[in-house]
Amino acid sequence: MRKTVLITGCSSGIGRATALRFARQGWNVVATMRRPEPLPTPVEESGGDILVTRLDVQDRASIAEAVSVGLGRFGRIDALVNNAGFGHFGLFEAAPRETMLEQFDVNVFGVMDVTRALLPQFRANRAGVIVNVGSGAGLFTLPMLSLYCASKFALEGFSEALSYELASQGIAVKLVEPHGGVSATRFGERSAEEHRADAELADYDGFVARTRDAFGRMVSATTMDSDDVARVVFEAVTDGTDQLRYLVGDDARGFIKARRTLPEAEYVAFMRSWFRP
Numbered sequence: 001m002r003k004t005v006l007i008t009g010c011s012s013g014i015g016r017a018t019a020l021r022f023a024r025q026g027w028n029v030v031a032t033m034r035r036p037e038p039l040p041t042p043v044e045e046s047g048g049d050i051l052v053t054r055l056d057v058q059d060r061a062s063i064a065e066a067v068s069v070g071l072g073r074f075g076r077i078d079a080l081v082n083n084a085g086f087g088h089f090g091l092f093e094a095a096p097r098e099t100m101l102e103q104f105d106v107n108v109f110g111v112m113d114v115t116r117a118l119l120p121q122f123r124a125n126r127a128g129v130i131v132n133v134g135s136g137a138g139l140f141t142l143p144m145l146s147l148y149c150a151s152k153f154a155l156e157g158f159s160e161a162l163s164y165e166l167a168s169q170g171i172a173v174k175l176v177e178p179h180g181g182v183s184a185t186r187f188g189e190r191s192a193e194e195h196r197a198d199a200e201l202a203d204y205d206g207f208v209a210r211t212r213d214a215f216g217r218m219v220s221a222t223t224m225d226s227d228d229v230a231r232v233v234f235e236a237v238t239d240g241t242d243q244l245r246y247l248v249g250d251d252a253r254g255f256i257k258a259r260r261t262l263p264e265a266e267y268v269a270f271m272r273s274w275f276r277p
Contacts, residue, residue: 001075002026002027002028002048002049002074003027003028003078003079004027004028004029004030004070004074004075004076004077004078004079005022005027005028005029005030005077005078005079005080005081005237006029006030006032006066006067006070006077006079006080006081006114006118007019007022007029007030007031007032007080007081007083008032008033008055008057008081008082008083008084008110008114009032009033009083009084009085010031010032010033010039010052010083011033011034011035011037013226014083014133014178014226014229014230014233015031015033015081015083015084016031016039016226017225017226017227017229017230018081018083018229018230018233018234019031019039019050020039020050020230021227021230021231021233021234022048022234022237023048023049023050024048025048025234026048027048028048028049028050028051028073028074029048029049029050029051030051030053030066030069030070030073030074030077031050031051031052031053032052032053032054032055032066033052033054033055034054034055034056034084035054036052036053036054037052038052039052049074051069051070051073051074053065053066053069053070054066055084055114057084057105057106057109057110057111057113057114058102058105058106058110060113063113063114063117064117067117067118071121076121076125077118077121077128078125078127078128078129079128079129079130079131079237080114080115080118080128080129080130080131081131081133081233081237082110082111082114082115082130082131082132082133083133083233084106084110085106085107085133085151086103086106086107087103087137087145087147087148088103088145088147088148089144089145089148090144091144091201091204091208092146092147093201093204094201095147099147100147103147103148103150103151104150104151104154106151107148107151107152107154107155108151108154108155108158111132111155111158112158115130115162118130119166119171122166122169122171123169123171125170126169126170127170127171128170128171128172129171129172129174129236129237130162130166130171130172130173130174131174131175131176131233131236131237132155132158132159132173132174132175132176133175133176133178133229133233134152134155134156134159134175134176134177134178135148135152135177135178135179136177136178136179136180136249136255136256137149137152137179138152138153138155138156138175138177139156139177139179139255139256139259140255140256140258140259140271141153141271142215143207143211143275144208144211155175156175159173159174159175159244160173160175160244163244167242172242173244174236174237174243174244174245174246175244175245175246176229176232176233176236176246176248177245177246177247177248177249178224178229178248178249179247179248179249179250179251179255179256180224180249180250180251180252180253206277207275210275210276210277211275214274214275218253218274224248224249224250228248228249229248232246232248254270255271258270258271
């Protein structure tokens with residue numbers, strides 16, 4: 001019997017690439033998205049099948065329905081990839097409270113709700129793999145991304161703690177952490193849409209200009225595309241190990257190395273040096 005994976009956020013970018021990769025490897029795929037649209041189905045070359053269905057991580061009824069539809073079509077679900085997410089970009093002081101709530105509702109509570117919906121089946125099977133797509137922003141932080149970083153740090157803590165619990169049930173929890181930027185996604189588009197400039201915060205103007213300049217210098221480290229991340233997600237689901245974290249990307253900026261190797265004071269000084277006058 002072919003295995004089945006449920007993936008969130010499949011309309012573009014990492015989610016779309018991951019759905020196609022699993023199908024090409026002979027998996028059945030429940031490809032979910034807020035506004036369903038057709039995906040190519042590579043049945044002819046692999047035997048895998050793709051079922052596209054609606055799932056909005058902020059709508060628990062849609063989560064339950066997507067799981068039910070997936071089980072009805074394929075009989076069981078063997079793996080879950082929590083990919084759906086977005087990032088607010090902008091000054092914390094300018095962010096409305098509604099944006100703070102939405103950032104966590106999508107990136108953290110949505111992951112929790114989708115995971116909870118599948119846990120009864122995984123426990124009954126005494127097997128299952130959950131891959132949460134994290135970010136380098138869950139390992140180090142950057143200014144003007146405070147809400148996004150906070151949500152990804154929360155996802156890190158949740159995933160690690162949950163991995164200890166679910167190992168007792170034969171269920172693996174893993175984190176795939178892109179860093180350095182991923183091309184061909186709509187992540188940046190939604191981040192830009194979420195940005196809210198506040199004319200009353202002119203005190204930050206110099207800092208914002210320096211930060212945008214620093215981000216421009218960081219972009220040169222971008223070397224991966226969505227399929228690079230999809231390849232690592234597939235590896236995490238299928239490698240049969242209990243490895244928790246999988247890094248994918250270019251650390252040419254040295255942020256992860258600094259976080260993991262430098263004493264605290266040196267690390268903070270290194271990060272601040274990017275944004276000083």
